[in-house]
Amino acid sequence: MQLEESYDIVVVGAGHAGCEAALAGARLSLSVIMFTVSVDSIALMPCNPNIGGSSKGHLVRELDALGGEMGKNIDKTFIQSKMLNTSKGPAVHSLRAQADKQWYSREMRKTLEAQENLTIRQAEVSELLAADGVIQGVKTSTGMIYRAKAVILTTGVYLKARCITGDVSEYTGPNGLKAANLLSASLLANGIELRRYKTGTPARMDGSTIDYSKMSEQKGDRKIVPFSFETDPESIQKEQVSCWLTYTNEETHRIIRENIDRSPLFSGDIEGVGPRYCPSIEDKVMRFADKDRHQVFIEPEGLYTHEMYVDGMSSSLPEDVQIRMYRTVPGLEQAKIVRNAYAIEYDCIDANQLRSTLEFKKISGLYAAGQFNGSSGYEEAAAQGLLAGINAARHISGQEEIILDRSQAYIGVLIDDLVTKENHEPYRMMTSRAEYRLLLRQDNADLRLTELGHEIGLISEERYRKFCAYRTALQEEISRLENTFVGETEEVQTFLREHGTTELKSGATLAELVRRPELDYESLAAIDPSRPSGLSERLREQVNIQVKYKGYIDRQMQAVEQFKKLERRKLPQDFDYSQVPGLRIEAREKLQRLQPESVGQAQRIGGVSPADISVLLVWLTKQGVR
Amino acid sequence: MEKTIAAISSGLQPSGICIVRMSGPEAIGIADSVYKSRGGKKHLSRVKSHTIHYGFVCNGDEILDEVLVSVMKAPRTYTGEDVVEINCHGGVLVAKRVLELLCLRGAMPAEPGEFTKRAFLNGRMDLSKAEAVIGVINAQNDFALKSSVRQLQGAVSVKIRELREKILDEMSFIEAALDDPEHYDLDGYAETLSGHLQPVETELQGLLLRADQGSILYEGVRTAIAGRPNAGKSSLLNMLAGYERAIVTEIAGTTRDVLREQVQIRGISLCLMDTAGLREASDPVEQIGVNRAREAIEEADLVLYVADAALGLSEEDLQTIRSCEKQEVILLMNKTDLLQDTENETVLAAREQFFGCPKVHVMPFSAKTGEGQKKLEDLIVSLYDAEKLLYNNEVTITSARQKELLRKAKESLSMALQGAELGVSEDFLNVDLMNSYRALSEIIGEEVTDDVIDRVFEKFCMGK
Incomplete structure (x- = not known):
């Protein structure tokens, strides 16, 4: 049953x-x-x-x-x-x-x-x-x-x-x-x-067989920033482990080149398509022949183990080549492999x-x-x-x-x-x-x-309340900066001189001063007596970014408006594109197959030319007229 | 359903034949309703596509004009729709009446550029071709036409693509480094960037410059005829115009306002401006004319400076000619017919005066006998030879929209280069580089939005 x-x-x-x-x-x-x-x-x-x-x-x-x-x-x-x-x-x-x-x-x-x-x-x-x-x-x-x-x-x-x-x-x-x-x-x-x-992954090494003295240490940040907006930054400040930087060399590359015919990627045994951005070490050596070394980061797999990840040297070469290849890298001369590198299809x-x-x-x-x-x-x-x-x-x-x-x-x-x-x-x-x-x-x-x-229902009410308070405080502080004028008093001029920026000829808003390359929100606290106290570091950082880069941000917002226009023009679904006269064959096939949801999306399909989009726009307009 | 549109597509200048064009699903039906063949039995709705028919346009019993009607059925037409062209013989007024009649029968007057817009939207031409069509329409002479034809063949696209690629190279490097900061270092990259992109900036600048000169091709060479009173300026104008455009008298100060005339010299358009003679006039009306003359010289590309060869150059003449820094000056030592020897002292003295000035050309001349006319024309052709204006077939940008985009591309690139100098971080530099790239892409129609299409077609003249 x-x-x-x-x-x-x-x-x-x-x-x-x-x-x-x-x-x-x-x-x-x-x-x-x-x-x-x-x-x-x-x-x-x-x-x-x-x-x-x-x-x-x-x-x-x-x-x-x-x-x-x-x-x-x-x-x-x-x-x-x-x-x-x-x-x-x-x-x-x-x-x-x-x-x-x-x-x-x-x-x-x-x-x-x-x-x-x-x-x-x-x-x-x-x-x-x-x-x-x-x-x-x-x-x-x-x-x-x-x-x-x-x-x-x-x-x-x-x-x-x-x-x-x-x-x-x-x-x-x-x-x-x-x-x-x-x-x-x-x-x-x-x-x-x-x-x-x-795709592929590099070998893992036994950390106790690695000579770190030949590598340069890569420490974590002194001040740790959490990923989650809900995590209290104070709660996660802790002792960190290090990663290590070393390099491949001519010898590494020689071994790879001499054995390249044994790589399944080059022999054709692997038929799957691999990514260009995360190439295996043999890929890097063959494709970038002029580079005499490549970076290698040695990274811990966890606190529970000695095992170390060899970032930058993924490979599908045979085991014996792997062992010889890894051992040419400074610090890995005596290293023992725990798990081989491999490719996966x-x-x-x-x-x-x-x-x-x-x-x-x-x-x-x-x-x-x-x-x-x-x-x-x-x-x-x-x-x-x-x-x-x-x-x-x-x-x-x-x-x-x-x-x-x-x-x-x-x-x-x-x-x-x-x-x-x-x-x-x-x-x-x-x-x-x-x-x-x-x-x-x-x-x-x-x-x-x-x-x-929050609308979807995955953000708790408490988190949402905190968020709203943060957003309000942020907006208030930004508008305060935009509306607070600073006069050319002796104190202000001295401050500006000391920070290597030009003195005021007439008054300026605090926001204008934040935008100067030599200044930022934090440093301006010295001439900003009305600044509210107790603003969180995250909020202060956000104020600085939004005010300082306003010009760039505004310009991009305009571009977004343009973009949204085409995104908003919806296309019918399950539509027969063969009834649109004037579409080129390639475009018609692609549109037919992909059934884009908006004109904007249609425009991003490879093989759909601006002329095709125009034809489609005309068609849409005609539909509108009807 | 799409409207049927109609317009006089041959322009509104007086000419022997005017063409009224109609495009749209009702085009043939509407044409049929006003058309009568000689025998009265032919119906345009029954004729083959791409055929021409003799007959009359009639409003009821009234015959408006004797016409030739071309019938072209979709899709192999200019707009991709049914198209009818009516060749009228009776001049602009009659053509206007024919157009009104067609509109009475259901056609809508076309918006500027609407025929071409339809052609574009129906996939009959791409954006850069569509723009070149404006060039074809507006080309007032052979040379401009040459440039338009080159553009149709994609010379603009090739050049722009080449520059675009170079910007793309730099952007992609910056992106790589932003994406993988531990492998690609941007330290000191600002200098490399400037090294690679300054030549592109220079090229864009060059294209812009030629774009400005490109406007000479379309509008003609702005040519001021200047000189002291009674030197023979108006005679020169008449000679070039080929008819009595200006009143010529023995009395100094006859020409008071600026007279304008468009003439063709072996395919080159000259916008001639005949001016009042330059002197301190006691008559206030004449004085206004003199001031206008100076303004005309100021705005001109070319100055035909007329001097009396018998009298030689005065201090005033020298001053005026020397003040022409931007303009080409052809100094015509006029009235050689009154002299024994054309290469006389005053001509030689003038040559000596301007020896080493590449923009001042001295020549003996007689507006009365026509002596020197061929040499003058040769000189003008050599100065404004289209090939030379095109910088030996280098690309010129001619439409206003393209020019605007080119300026934007150049400005954005300059901003990026300035930013690099000021130490602005590379991700921001890429914003400007991207803007420059996008502007260049728009020139060749790689990115099309509704706004762009509307803007382009706003600039179109009626009909083709």
Whole structure:
């Protein structure tokens, strides 16, 4: 007899996307079951031991403002923290923390287990159940059926996973975990197109065999900034561990070059498409032949172990080449490998099959997030997972689904790029992908998204009240600066002289003074007696940024207005583009296949030219006339 | 349904034939309702596409004009819609009456540029082609036409793309460094950036400069005829115009206001401004004329300075000519017909005076006999040779929108370069670089928004 259970939402996978999706669904009061091939590998970090970094840090902040978990979890379990790019403008400041991997995983599991409405189940989902383009549930490899109103696929790199080291390959997921070999066939049978991507990871070294005296130490920041807006900065100041910097050299490169024919990437054994931005060391050596050295960061895997991650030297070369290659690096001469570097190949989808809500266009109620969508990175996965969870919940309860646009959040850019653009490699977030990045700062993610998070129902009343108070105080302080005039008194002139800036000829507002390159909000306290006391550091920083960079920010706001115009012009869905005369064939095919939701989105599709858009605009106008 | 639009598309200057064009789904039907063939039996709705028909435009029984009607059916037409062109013979007034009649029968008067807008929106031409069409329409002479044709062939696109690429290179490096600060260092990069992009700034500046000169091609060379009273200025004007444009008398100070005339010299348009003779006039009316003459010289590209060869150059003449710093000056030593020897003392003295001044050209001349006319024309052609204006086939930007975008691109780039000098952080520099890049992209139509389309087509003249 076949057993059946019913849930609102089924989440397939318990990685970073799956965890966020399951938590969001359960927190929105729906019954959720989350499947994993191994309960011990929930929220596993199988590659780099850190969260955040350029633009990824932004994603975590945004996720936090919307009510996601990743920021809080890393705040609990980090062992080193650093704000990157602090010498550059505020928009590209980015937080990155080294995680204790096991701790991170354990804390996330605790949170999941404590969550009401959430069931965790170890099983391999083998079949998708759908009828007439509507999802019905899933079936496991043991024959159990789980009915559901929505299913979220977050299978990461596990579908038909294959790990490759040189000429040795195994059909397993990361770290020898069981691969999910059955689901792919069912996806294909349901009309979902699959593709094959590849990624890789470097070796882990036994830290007790590393000579750190030959490397330069990379310490954390003295003052630690939390990821989550809910974390009290004071509560997380702690002793940090260090990372270490060393370099490859000519000898390393010689060994790689001499053995390049044994690399499965070059021999053609790996068919999956790998990312350009995170190349293996053999890739770097072959493609950038003129560089005589490459940076290598040695990073701890956690406090519980000596194991060290060799950042910058991922590889799929054979084991013997790996051993020789790593030992050429200063400090690693005697190092013993704990785990080999390997490449991994897996099935995933072209996310063009999804709507901006992350729901499949062809199957109602079926959602997808994370590496399964062709992205890479824990943060990218988590961000999608959160949105997929929110939208699955709203789909079930009949609410309008949430789409973040490109001017609202990096998450919006991420999802729009995935579902709209032609992607041919694992997609990684980058700050240059965000055209309005001066507005999408990590420091104002709360101001951008908390309101929405509260509306969705993932932000507690208490947090929302605090946020509103913060926002009000911020606005008041900014308007005080814009409206407070400073006269050319002796005290002021002396102050300006001392700070190396020109003296006042006539009065100026405090805001105008903040905008001077030599001054900032903090330093102006000396000539600002009416400044309210007790403003938090975060608020003071925010005031400074918003006032100082107002010119740039305003200009970008204007660009956003322009952008929104086209975003607001919606296109009909399931529309037959062959009836629009004058569209070029390529554009017609792409539009037909992608069914963009707005003129703005249509414009971003590769192969759709401005002339095609004009034709479409005319058509829209004609429709309007009718 | 799309409206059917109509307009006089041949411009409103008097000419032998005026073309009234109609485009839209009702074009053929409306034309048919006013058309009568000689035998009275032909119907335009039944004729083949791309054919021409002789007949009459009639309002009831009244015949408005004898016409040739071209019928072109969609989609292979200028606008991509059904198009009818009526060639009228009776001049502008008749053409206007034909247009009114068509509007009575259901056509709407076209907005400026609407035909081309439709052509563009129906995918019959791309943006930079559409703009070049303005050039074709407005080209007043052969040389401007040449430039328009080059633009149609995409010379502008190629140049802009090249500059765009260079900006893109720098932006992408900065982005790489922002994204991966531990691998790519921006220390000292400001200097590299300036080194790479200053040449681009210079090129943009050059394009802008040529864009300004490009306007000479369209508007013609602004040419002031100046000189002391009774030196023969008006005679020169008449000679160049080919008819008695100005009243010529023996009396000094006959010309009081500035007379304007458009003439063609072997394909080059000259906007001639004949001015009052330069002298301190006691007559207040004449004095106003003299002041206007000086203003005309000020605004001119070229000054044809006429002096009496028998009298030689006065101190006043020398002063006026020397004050022309920006302008080319052709100094015509006039009335050689009254002299024994054309290369006489006064001509030689004038040559000596301006020896080493590349912008002052001295030549003996006689407006009365026409002596020196060919040499004068040769000189003008050599000065305003289109090839030379185009900087030996270098690209010129000609439309106002393109010029505006080019200026924006240049300004943004300059801001980025200034920022680099001031030590502004690179992510902000990229904002300006991106603006510059975007402006250049817009020139070649790589980014199209409604606003852009509307703006471009606002600038169009009626019809093609």
